[in-house]
Each structure stands twice: as C-alpha cells, then as structure tokens.
Amino acid sequence: MASLHSPIPALYTVYVLRSTIRHASFYVGSTPNPPRRLSQHNGLVGGGAVRTSRGNLRPWEMITLVSGFPSSTAALKFEWALNNPHLSVHIPSALRSSVVTRTKRKRGKPRRPAKSMASVASCLHLLLRVPSFARWPLRVHFFNRDAFRAWEKWCSTTAVGEGLMAGLKVVTDFGGERRAGDGEEGEQSPSPPPWGIHALPLDYEPVKEYVAKGQEIFEFERQGRCLVCREEMKAGEGLHALCTHDGCDGVGHVSCWGRHFLKNDEAGSIVPVQGHCPKCKKAVDWGDMMKELTLRVRGHKEVKKLLKRKPKRVTKETNKA
Template identity: 25%
Template sequence: MEDVDEVEHFFGVYLLYCKNPKYKGRTYIGYTVDAKRRIKQHNAGAKFGGAWRTSNKGPWTMVLIVHGFPNDISALKFEWAWQHSDVSRRLRHVPKKKSKQKTFDYRISVLNEMLKIGPWCRLPLTIRWLDSEFANEYSMQVSPPLHMPISYSKVVSRKIGKKSKKKNALERKDLLDDLESILCSICGKFVGSNEKLTCVKPGCFLISHIVCLAEKFSTDDMILPIEDIF
C-alpha cells in the first residue's frame, strides 16, 4: 500500500479500529474530507480535533474508507446509517449483532449490505482499504456492485480553487467552440451545435447527440445511470 492516489472533491466515510490493548477491538465510524489529517487528529486526542470517543484510547488505525459521494450530505447520511444500523429504516432487514460476534466483523457485514441497497448501490463509490493487515483478512467479505472499484492504496484529497475551476471551464469551452465539425463520441457522426450534449465534469471532452446518449443510458435497467457509457 505504498502507492498514493490523489482524489478531487473528496467526501469519505471511514472505519477505525483501536489497537490499544486496553480498548482493543473498539471501532469508530466517521466522516472526513481529508483521511490523512483525520487519523492524526484521532490519535492526537480531542484537544487536537479528534472525536471524544476516540480520545486517549489510541493508537487507532484507519482500516478502510468509502468515498465517491457527490457531496457532504450524501456522505453524512451514509455515515449515520452505518453508525446506527439498528435504527436505520433502510437497514431493518439486517440481522442484529450477535452477542459473540466481534464489533469489527459486524461493522464490515453491515457495510457489505449497505453497498448493495439503494440509494448507495447507485453511487459511484470506491471502497479503499488502508490497512494491509485487515485487507488481507477481510477484503473478501466486502463485495460491492461491479461498478464500484476496490482500491488498496493510500489516498490524498486535493482541493480545487475557484480560479482553477473557472480557468479550466473557460479553456474547455474555448476548445469546443473552436471545433466547427464535431463527431459524436457514441455514433461517430457529425454533431450540430444545436443538438450536442457535453459532460459537466471538468476535463471530460465527451460530446454526443442527445438521442444517442438517451439510447445509451436506456439500455440499463437502473433509473439513474451508475456506470460510464464506455
């Protein structure tokens, strides 16, 4: 796990495991926009931004983090449901924790179930294992939908300034405007300026006919598209 991935617009929900012999086995579920900074805060204590439930009980290890949520609200709802699986209306079908079952094992089983039900099963999430020891033992117990990748590398969140966003958007618009004859990315035929659709994601230069894109997305049974068109 020496590789590090850089992710923009990062909203993540993580699972901690306590390695302190006195509190070993305890877990904590939280939300963050910066995984590296957050684990440092937890291990430093509440005075340094860590949660009171983890304060003075370290060391903690961040076992995994789920990210790819469209915004903070979406991530916080996922966090709450994972924390309170016993009262979440979406998880009523999930069996209660057994008395002899380890808390960590139960957290993993709940996560596995959450990734398979709506609305989370339709999100472009990534399941990222940050601790190789736990990944080796538990990774097979988390089987998300096929469109959700599983990663085994560290992650660094990258902030995009407003000026950079505006500059990139203008450069992209200028490039598209300069192209008089544009080919549809789906059918390969010419696209008129009044019938083209472009992607809102920065850095994506997909261009297509409205009808072509509609037909492409209609091949999936899901109401909302969950996969790239290519």
C-alpha cells in the same frame, strides 16, 4: 449530486478507526481530509471527537474508508447508516433485522450492534449493495490487512457474495512494507513515498488535464454535434458532458449520455454507473464525467485555482544567464 451551488467535492470520505491499544474499539466518521482528521482523533491537533479522546485508546489507526461521495450530505447519510444498520431506512427491513443481535431492556427496541472487524466488513458490504448507495461512484480503500481479510472473507460467503456493483473499485494500500529489490543491504534507501491516507488526493489535481480539456472545448464552442443523437449543441443551452479519456473530444447531452449508458440495463435504473464512449469506445465512469461537469458549471473559483499557472522558479543559473 453536489449542492445546487457547488461542484462535486474533490474528496469526501466515510472512514473507520480502530484503536491500536484496544482492537475491540472502533469509530466511524466522515471527512474531506483524512490525514488531518486522524491527527485530530489522536490529539495532535484540536478538534477530535469526544469518543476518541480517551488516552488509553490512542493512537487510533484508519483501517478503511469509502470515497467518491457526491456531497458531504451523501457521506453523512452513509456514515449514519454504517453506524446504525439496525435503524437505517436505506436498508430494506428484512436486511436491517439481520444485523440486530440484541434488544434494549426497556421497550424491546433494537440495540445498536457492537462493532467488530467482521461486523464492519458485513455492514460495508450490505450498504454498498442496497439501492440507495449501490449506484454511487464509490471506492473502498483498505489500509489494514486484518480489515481486508475480513472483507474478503465476507465477500466469499455464498450467502452474501452477490449484489455488489460490477464497477465497485476496491483498493488496498498497506504501506511500509519493504518490497524485494527495493534496495540492497547497506544501501541508503530514499525517503518512502506517502502511503495510505497520506497518498489520497485532497484536491482536484487528478482531474486537472480533464478539466483543462473541457475548458478548451467549451470556451471556444467546439462542442459540435452530440455524439449520441447527432443534434447540434448550442453553447449555453442545456448540459453537455465530455468523454473522460485523453485524446477523445466526444461531447454529448447529459441526457443522451445517460440513455446510451443505460440502454442495456435490465434493472430499469435511472442513474448510470458506467458505459462506453460512442466515439473512442473506451469505458467511462459516470461519476468522473459529472465531477468535471459540475466543476465547469458551478466551480469557477475551483477551476481558476486548479488551472492557474505556477510562476517559474528563478535559480542561480537563470540569473547568471
């Protein structure tokens, strides 16, 4: 979860860079703002890492990233594990040893494995299926075809093709590719829409309607009875979560939602990933519910900013009228 005093962040990512000059050079980092961070790594603005400052490696491209971390601390743990799969305690020792290919000359300690497109894909796959990270509401984005091919190849091997959570979302956006029918020859094309990291939402705008629904229900104390246990829910007592879907006002105790989502879980998990709303019967992501809940409970400034009405633009036609 997020810290005790802040909501789940709008976006926090762990990313992988590859040098466009030397394809064997990679860098792993974390950030809430991928476009700005890439500009820093490429020296366009201040604040880049020393390891990416060499001119003979720039420009860098962001080939893949993982989003959906519940806090910056969670992202930093994943980043460290991705950089150090041979040492991370989040990886079971048997799997940890499988990524070690060399040892240091002194003392025989495991040496950090060299990064390659294949190793990045294999380590991502490994981390996304270990218990420490598998149940987080994560999403994998690929912005480079070579990186996605390496991921697909790794996932297709029988030795490692099992273990990923069924709800894991994998998104591809290779951008800049002209699609058939986008325009005839000689026709002036409109400005292309943003793609890749520039199309990622950096704020809470994607959940604005969901947050507004929650504000309307809870401010006017319309939560009613829990849709799971059927007990009356009193305002200000306990934590109440709301169905994510438009048109559904199903509300329940967080503990009841959790039990409902996990009732058919044979693994004995504590934290759910996904389930179905008892009222509208549609699939609901636990991470989305918790983002709205933490905004409502801890993010009063963020909610006020998100739902603030923008002033209407005054045009010449309006003045004439």
